[in-house]
Amino acid sequence: MTRVRTTGIATTVLGVVAYVVGTVAAYPGRAFSVTAVMVGxxxxxxxxxT
Structure with missing residues (x-):
């Protein structure tokens, strides 16, 4: 795996986790979780x- 693909996987996973947490508890900047998933x-x- 290349570094870009690994970064994409990590960003996607973190974005999904942030989205799930955002559905349970409101926190500032939670809308960026959707952006993180798209970028990831x-x-x-x-x-x-390779």
């Missing part, structure tokens, strides 16, 4: 295999 999926897709 994009990096995951672009990050190609």
């Amino acid at each position: 999926i994009t990096l995951w897709a672009v990050g190609g295999d």
Whole structure:
């Protein structure tokens, strides 16, 4: 796995966790979790295999 793909996977997972936490408890900046998921999926897709 390349560094970009690994970063994409990590960003996607963190974004999903932040989204789930945001549905339970309101916190400042929770809307950025959706952005993190979108960016993470994009990096995951672009990050190609070696």
